Amino acid sequence: xxxxxxxxxxxSVRNRARVRLRRLREPRYLxxxxxxxxxxxxxxxxxxxxxxxxxxxGRTGESRPLADAFPPAFQVAGTSLAGLAxxxxxxxxxxxxxxxxxxxxxxxxxxxxxxxxVSRRQLLVxxxxxxxxxxxxxxxxxxxxxxxxxxxxxxxxxxxFWALLVTMRIYYAAVTLxxxxxxxxxxxxxxxxxxxxxxxxxxxxxxxxxxxxxLVQPAASVSNVMVHLSRATGTGLPHAVLWPFIAILRPQFxxxxxxxxxxxxxxxxxxxxxxxxxxxxxxxFDTVAGEGGGANANVGARSAAAPxxxxxxxxxxxxxxxxxxxxxxxxxxxxRGTSAKAWRYALPALVGVMGLASAVVxxxxxxxxxxxxxxxxxxxxxxxxxxxxxxxxxxxxxxxEHLDLLKTWPMRAAExxxxxxAWPLVLVSSVAWAGVLVAALFSGxxxxxxxxxxxxxFAIAAAFxxxxxxxxxxxxxxxxxxxxxxxxxxGTQRTRGxxxxxQRLIMLAAIVLSLxxxxxxxxxxxxxxxxxxxxxxxxxxxIPAAIVFAAIVLVEVLAVTELLGPAYDRxxxxxxxxxx
Amino acid sequence: MPIAVEHFTRTYGSFTAVDDLSIxxxxxxxxxxxxxxxxxxxxxxxxxxxILLPTSGRIVVDGHDLATDGxxxxxxxxxxxxxxxxxxxxxxxxHLRLIARLYTVPDFERRAKALIDELELTGKERSLPGELSRxxxxxxxIACGLVRDASVLLFDxxxxxxxxxxxxxxxxxxxxxxxxxxxxxxxxxxLHLVEEICTRVVIMDRGKKVADxxxxxLASHAEAAAGSNLEQIFLKVTGKE
Numbered sequence: 001x002x003x004x005x006x007x008x009x010x011x012s013v014r015n016r017a018r019v020r021l022r023r024l025r026e027p028r029y030l031x032x033x034x035x036x037x038x039x040x041x042x043x044x045x046x047x048x049x050x051x052x053x054x055x056x057x058g059r060t061g062e063s064r065p066l067a068d069a070f071p072p073a074f075q076v077a078g079t080s081l082a083g084l085a086x087x088x089x090x091x092x093x094x095x096x097x098x099x100x101x102x103x104x105x106x107x108x109x110x111x112x113x114x115x116x117x118v119s120r121r122q123l124l125v126x127x128x129x130x131x132x133x134x135x136x137x138x139x140x141x142x143x144x145x146x147x148x149x150x151x152x153x154x155x156x157x158x159x160x161f162w163a164l165l166v167t168m169r170i171y172y173a174a175v176t177l178x179x180x181x182x183x184x185x186x187x188x189x190x191x192x193x194x195x196x197x198x199x200x201x202x203x204x205x206x207x208x209x210x211x212x213x214x215l216v217q218p219a220a221s222v223s224n225v226m227v228h229l230s231r232a233t234g235t236g237l238p239h240a241v242l243w244p245f246i247a248i249l250r251p252q253f254x255x256x257x258x259x260x261x262x263x264x265x266x267x268x269x270x271x272x273x274x275x276x277x278x279x280x281x282x283x284x285f286d287t288v289a290g291e292g293g294g295a296n297a298n299v300g301a302r303s304a305a306a307p308x309x310x311x312x313x314x315x316x317x318x319x320x321x322x323x324x325x326x327x328x329x330x331x332x333x334x335x336r337g338t339s340a341k342a343w344r345y346a347l348p349a350l351v352g353v354m355g356l357a358s359a360v361v362x363x364x365x366x367x368x369x370x371x372x373x374x375x376x377x378x379x380x381x382x383x384x385x386x387x388x389x390x391x392x393x394x395x396x397x398x399x400x401e402h403l404d405l406l407k408t409w410p411m412r413a414a415e416x417x418x419x420x421x422a423w424p425l426v427l428v429s430s431v432a433w434a435g436v437l438v439a440a441l442f443s444g445x446x447x448x449x450x451x452x453x454x455x456x457x458f459a460i461a462a463a464f465x466x467x468x469x470x471x472x473x474x475x476x477x478x479x480x481x482x483x484x485x486x487x488x489x490x491g492t493q494r495t496r497g498x499x500x501x502x503q504r505l506i507m508l509a510a511i512v513l514s515l516x517x518x519x520x521x522x523x524x525x526x527x528x529x530x531x532x533x534x535x536x537x538x539x540x541x542x543i544p545a546a547i548v549f550a551a552i553v554l555v556e557v558l559a560v561t562e563l564l565g566p567a568y569d570r571x572x573x574x575x576x577x578x579x580x
Numbered sequence: 581m582p583i584a585v586e587h588f589t590r591t592y593g594s595f596t597a598v599d600d601l602s603i604x605x606x607x608x609x610x611x612x613x614x615x616x617x618x619x620x621x622x623x624x625x626x627x628x629x630x631i632l633l634p635t636s637g638r639i640v641v642d643g644h645d646l647a648t649d650g651x652x653x654x655x656x657x658x659x660x661x662x663x664x665x666x667x668x669x670x671x672x673x674x675h676l677r678l679i680a681r682l683y684t685v686p687d688f689e690r691r692a693k694a695l696i697d698e699l700e701l702t703g704k705e706r707s708l709p710g711e712l713s714r715x716x717x718x719x720x721x722i723a724c725g726l727v728r729d730a731s732v733l734l735f736d737x738x739x740x741x742x743x744x745x746x747x748x749x750x751x752x753x754x755x756x757x758x759x760x761x762x763x764x765x766x767x768x769x770x771l772h773l774v775e776e777i778c779t780r781v782v783i784m785d786r787g788k789k790v791a792d793x794x795x796x797x798l799a800s801h802a803e804a805a806a807g808s809n810l811e812q813i814f815l816k817v818t819g820k821e
Contacts, residue, residue: 316677318688325681333669336708402665407631409682410655569650573631574592 036502083246100172160251180284326419374442381435388428389473413565461546468550582763588637612774615784629659658730662737664717
């Protein structure tokens with residue numbers, strides 16, 4: 001089976017390379033490839049050669065280890081702290097709705113390999129073999145972009161990350177398979193599943209007790225907390241428990257090649273143990289990965305006899321503007337498509353927002369929870385306005401997958417474009433408004449020196465400017481989708497390759513430029529109003545200036561959607577790029 | 581004439597998928613569009629539905645040119661593709677409701693209920709596409725096409741994925757719609773079905789129309805033996821015999 005897997009991997013790599021080279025005959029890919037290569041060259045290879053830019057090298061001429069990139073406080077705790085973090089992540093994998101890509105068989109794999117005379121365990125080995133290419137590419141990129149490294153250190157870093165990525169993938173697959181075992185009707189199968197859970201819980205208890213004992217002692221500073229943590233995890237039983245979690249991280253922190261080789265061998269030992277656990281957990285393979293596995297194979301969902309769609313709480317009226325029908329469709333999709341898995345993205349985003357808010361609060365010497373809430377809400381509002389339209393893709397970028405259907409509907413092109421923009425615009429604007437409102441409500445504590453009238457003037461102005469900027473961004477994205485469908489990521493499909501990367505860079509630059517052009521007339525008009533009346537009425541003038549800005553931008557958006565009509569009508573559905 | 585295709589040509593790069601095709605379908609006519617793989621049948625139907633633009637030529641639906649008066653033309657059209665692509669997060673009932681809104685369907689509730697019963701989708705009204713079998717999804721696509729009174733019906737392999745009872749009902753539905761005055765164009769490889777329900781047959785090969793007429797006319801045109809069926813005529817006309 002391994003030979004067959006290697007054969008599939010080999011043929012796939014060669015044919016994919018051939019396809020990518022062949023498509024360079026098209027100018028759009030050739031230009032993309034040129035930009036992609038230039039980007040890689042200037043960000044990776046040419047960086048160390050620029051005057052004034054020196055790579056971080058030690059006395060021996062070798063690049064310094066990864067640990068040097070961290071603050072001194074972290075270096076005190078060393079890899080023990082990192083091991084502790086990995087232990088926490090490993091535990092979270094059991095409670096969060098995670099899935100390993102290793103158990104997601106493609107349609108072709110299902111139809112060719114599942115009926116083949118091979119065991120389920122061999123199928124798991126096949127997936128491990130197939131996943132190596134992605135792991136190697138990912139670790140190579142990590143090593144290439146790692147700033148202070150060069151030469152041999154980059155190779156070491158790539159190998160270290162490769163072992164880490166493979167271990168993580170296999171660990172998540174083992175967790176998924178073991179969780180499935182817990183639902184087995186056979187008691188003996190269920191009992192075995194509790195073994196790794198019990199081991200992990202025991203480890204958590206040992207390390208947790210030690211950490212708690214140290215943390216109850218008062219600490220003078222962050223560095224002092226690190227010292228306490230280091231003491232709690234660096235010796236005795238807790239250190240022994242953390243050994244496998246530290247071992248998979250050691251190669252990245254190794255300073256010399258001999259140290260790296262020793263660390264890598266420990267890391268590979270952990271990898272072998274996790275692989276053995278995963279391969280012996282294949283009892284419930286068919287429940288998890290059967291019938292193609294992937295997103296369709298959901299143990300919880302299968303146990304439900306007749307799954308039903310959640311009520312969206314809004315019945316579409318049978319008459320009215322067609323744009324509202326598309327808004328309803330988008331809202332329904334969001335309500336039904338948002339699941340517990342969304343927390344995977346929402347939690348890190350929330351942590352990022354809180355971190356940024358803490359930094360702002362700290363830097364400006366603000367005090368009290370009200371200040372923190374106000375800054376947090378402000379960050380959320382700003383993030384929604386700036387990044388919302390990039391991430392909320394439920395407009396034409398998603399529905400181009402259904403372009404065949406959209407084109408048969410008796411709707412004007414401008415109505416389709418506006419209808420597709422309507423729901424994400426409402427959603428992102430609502431988030432921005434909520435952020436602005438909360439920020440304004442708590443702003444008295446955060447900005448005690450700014451008057452009530454000024455604070456609320458800024459907030460009301462932001463409430464007008466925000467949706468206008470969001471609408472402008474959606475209009476720019478719609479324009480890009482219609483004029484360059486081959487250069488835009490449609491739905492969840494994603495073209496890969498250095499040429500596709502170059503195309504995305506060009507698109508990003510074009511979108512930013514277009515947005516600036518969109519905003520200039522409104523900004524000029526609003527600026528003139530502000531200049532004339534600012535001295536007369538003070539900060540309240542921000543409100544009419546913002547209203548004028550928003551009105552001009554919204555008129556531009558409406559004009560653009562109308563102007564896009566003929567281009568939409570001319571779109572050739574066969575020109576839309578399909579993901580690999 | 582509900583369907584009038586005049587000198588329609590469609591190319592993909594340097595490849596000509598359909599070459600100078602002209603066909604007409606009158607009210608009440610059920611025309612079968614048959615041909616080997618790659619003959620240009622699906623390209624023709626997708627162009628008629630407004631999905632693909634003609635490279636040259638003209639497509640007129642119920643007097644409305646698709647290129648210049650697309651919305652009115654599409655209002656009269658119902659296209660049932662062979663691959664059922666549905667919106668992932670809309671239920672069966674919501675798909676029908678969305679279509680009713682977009683096409684302004686009077687008496688929607690009664691029509692939807694009747695169609696759901698007719699297509700044996702009862703009990704699946706609140707199911708999402710992911711919870712349906714392929715055949716069921718195909719039935720939803722057909723229901724979306726039939727929930728409104730389209731004067732032009734385009735079927736691309738309408739029986740794919742249907743069970744025997746579904747096939748029978750679909751056959752009856754197509755015939756009933758034809759008798760009610762709709763102009764129907766059916767593309768299918770099931771020649772016995774085409775022979776049974778179609779009043780006329782158009783044979784395409786390598787993008788060109790190679791024959792057009794009733795089965796008797798085609799037999800005469802192909803100089804096939806008396807009593808030849810459509811399969812024998814098709815093989816003779818396309819030179820595959």
